[in-house]
Structure formats: C-alpha cells, structure tokens
Amino acid sequence: MNRRNSSRQNYQCVPESAERIILNVGGIKYETYRSTLTAYPSTLLGTMFQERNRALLHPVNGNEYFIDRDSKLFRYILQFYRRNKIVWPEPGSDYVSREELEEEFDYFQIPISYFSNDSNELPTQPVKISPITKIVSKKxxxxxxxxxxxxIEVCATLSETNLQRFSAILTLTFAHENLISNxxxxxVLxxxxxxxxxxxxxxxLPFGKLGYFLLDQYGEEIGKHLHKNIPEVTWELNHKIYGPTEKFYDIILNINYQFNRDDVLINSSLNFKE
Structure with missing residues (x-):
C-alpha cells in the first residue's frame, strides 16, 4: 500500500524545469515543456529558458511567451528539440525552402554544421572543454x-590625410621560439x-614567443578570418627556414582602401529613418 502511494506521489510531482510553456510564434501557439528546450543549453531557446534567466523573461498569462519569428518555419525548429534531429522539407517545396530554414536554424543558434550526411542527430550534452584549453583558445x-x-591603427593613421583612397603594406616577422628572446x-610598414x-x-611583443607557433598551426584560418572581417586586406603568409632553429613566419598584410559613398553613408549617423 505504501509503495503504491509513493509511486503515485512521484508521478504527480512535476519538476519545475519540466513545466509546460506556450510559445506564441507570429500568432501561432506551440505548446511544449521547458525541459524539452533546456536539454540543448547551447541553443537560443535552451539558454533563454534556463532557470538562471527566468527573471529576465516576461510571460503573458503566466506561461506564454511571444517570439517574433515566422510561425510556419518554427514547426521545424520545435521538431529538432523534440526529436533530436533536423527534418528538412521535401525538395522543391513551395511552402518552405531549405534556405529559409537554414537562416532560421542560425537565428535559433542550432548548429546545422554539426550534422553529418549520415546522421542528423546532435548530442544532447555539449562537449566539455577543459579550462586549460579555454586559456589556449583565448590566447x-x-x-x-x-x-x-x-x-585598424594603420588605416586610422592613413585616413588622417586622405579619405578617398589609401594603401599600405604591413609586414610582421615572427621567429621560432628558440631563436631569439622576444x-x-x-x-615593417x-x-x-x-x-x-x-x-x-x-x-x-606579448605574443612574440607565441606568434610562430600560432601561425604554424592556424595561419590559414587566421588569414581567412581577417579578410572576412576586413575585406580591404589581403593576407600572405611565408615560412622561411634557414637552418634547424632559424625559422621565421612573415605575415604580409596588403591594405587597399577605395572610398565608397554608399557604404560610408550606411555606416554613419546620417543613415536614419524619419
């Protein structure tokens, strides 16, 4: 008898983290559990509904949250949380395109790049990264x-005398850590x-002893990243070896800026709506 009562009490006790919530997406209401979303803490909704962020939320009617997104696309977002996989629309569908969905997954911070061709499943638990690895990543x-x-410092200096166009070549040389002290x-500019x-x-200077190694490991990725963020800059990385320990990396940064009236206007305070 006691065992039966205990079982019933456990069944009736719903954890706070698993409470039912309503997501009003573009006027269409979707019902789910908080725990369904928080099972993926690295995603937007998973972070949003974490217990630590509860005070930041402003529900309507106690458990309803408005999300200003496309309601027809959100069905696929919620399917991911429920099924741990991405369900793509049929090719050629007029209702929703894969391109639209990819943009929506990006907004909700669901990393579709993690999904291989063989499996659409994403591990529920994020990979734990060592604090030491985080230190190196920060470096x-x-x-x-x-x-x-x-x-940016080079460009700021050049722009003091000419806004129409300017160019420069910045060459940075890093030696192997065992060659010289700094x-x-x-x-060279x-x-x-x-x-x-x-x-x-x-x-x-603080990166003098680290520069060679970081360039040796991530030179190509660094160059692509810089060019993506600053398109006016091209990156060239040269590895020079003169002996067993005489090793150098030259970074050659070519800066070429041409004034574009529209681009400047868009990024200025003049670009506002009445």
Missing part, C-alpha cells in the same frame, strides 16, 4: 585581435611611419 583569440587592431624580429611602427611593435 589565439587575443592574437587575432591584436593583428586586427594593428590593421620572438618577433621586425615590424610602407609607407614608412616610425612612430606608428614602434606602437605596433609594442602591442605585438
């Missing part, structure tokens, strides 16, 4: 940031500017 990000900052051997060159060298 890489900081290195990329200082390279990008160097480019790692970075030279910063054309057109010449001694004051700016000294500033750039100072900002790059």
């Amino acid at each position: 890489l990000d900081d290195f990329i940031s200082v390279l990008q900052h160097s480019i 790692g970075i051997t030279s910063v 054309k057109p010449k500017n001694d004051h700016l060159t000294k500033m750039l060298l100072k900002s790059l």
Whole structure:
C-alpha cells in the first residue's frame, strides 16, 4: 500500500524545469515543456529558458511567451528539440525552402554544421572543454585581435590625410621560439611611419614567443578570418627556414582602401529613418 502511494506521489510531482510553456510564434501557439528546450543549453531557446534567466523573461498569462519569428518555419525548429534531429522539407517545396530554414536554424543558434550526411542527430550534452584549453583558445583569440587592431591603427593613421583612397603594406616577422628572446624580429610598414611602427611593435611583443607557433598551426584560418572581417586586406603568409632553429613566419598584410559613398553613408549617423 505504501509503495503504491509513493509511486503515485512521484508521478504527480512535476519538476519545475519540466513545466509546460506556450510559445506564441507570429500568432501561432506551440505548446511544449521547458525541459524539452533546456536539454540543448547551447541553443537560443535552451539558454533563454534556463532557470538562471527566468527573471529576465516576461510571460503573458503566466506561461506564454511571444517570439517574433515566422510561425510556419518554427514547426521545424520545435521538431529538432523534440526529436533530436533536423527534418528538412521535401525538395522543391513551395511552402518552405531549405534556405529559409537554414537562416532560421542560425537565428535559433542550432548548429546545422554539426550534422553529418549520415546522421542528423546532435548530442544532447555539449562537449566539455577543459579550462586549460579555454586559456589556449583565448590566447589565439587575443592574437587575432591584436593583428586586427594593428590593421585598424594603420588605416586610422592613413585616413588622417586622405579619405578617398589609401594603401599600405604591413609586414610582421615572427621567429621560432628558440631563436631569439622576444620572438618577433621586425615590424615593417610602407609607407614608412616610425612612430606608428614602434606602437605596433609594442602591442605585438606579448605574443612574440607565441606568434610562430600560432601561425604554424592556424595561419590559414587566421588569414581567412581577417579578410572576412576586413575585406580591404589581403593576407600572405611565408615560412622561411634557414637552418634547424632559424625559422621565421612573415605575415604580409596588403591594405587597399577605395572610398565608397554608399557604404560610408550606411555606416554613419546620417543613415536614419524619419
């Protein structure tokens, strides 16, 4: 008798994290459980409905949340949370296209790149990353940031005298860690500017001993990233070996800017609606 009562009590006790919620998407209401969404904490909805963010939410009628997105596309989003897989529309469908869905998955931070051709399933639990790995990853990000900052400093200086067009070549040389003490051997800027060159060298010194290794491992990816963020810059990476320990990496950054009236206007304070 006691066992039966205990079982009934456990069944009736619904965890707070699994409470039922209503998602009003573009006027269409979808009903699900909070736990269905929080099972994927790296996604937008998974983060949004975490217990720690409860105070930031403003439900209507106690458990209804409005989301200003396309309701017909959201059906596929919710299917992912319920089935742990992406269900694509039939090819040639007039109702919804794959391109629309890919944009929607991107908005909801569902990483479709994780899905292989053989399986549409995404592991529920995110991969745990070591704190030490995070330290190294941050070093890489900081290195990329200082390279990008160097480019911006050069452009800011050149734009002081000419807004119509300007160009420059910035060459950074990093030596193998065992060759010299500070790692970075030279910063060369054309057109010449001694004051700016000294500033750039100072900002790059903290990465002198790390630069060679990071370029050896991620040079191609860094170049693509910089060009994507700053299209006016092209990246060339040269590896020079003169002996067992005499190894260098040259980064050659070609900067070519041409004034575009519309682009400048769009990014200025003049671009506003009455």
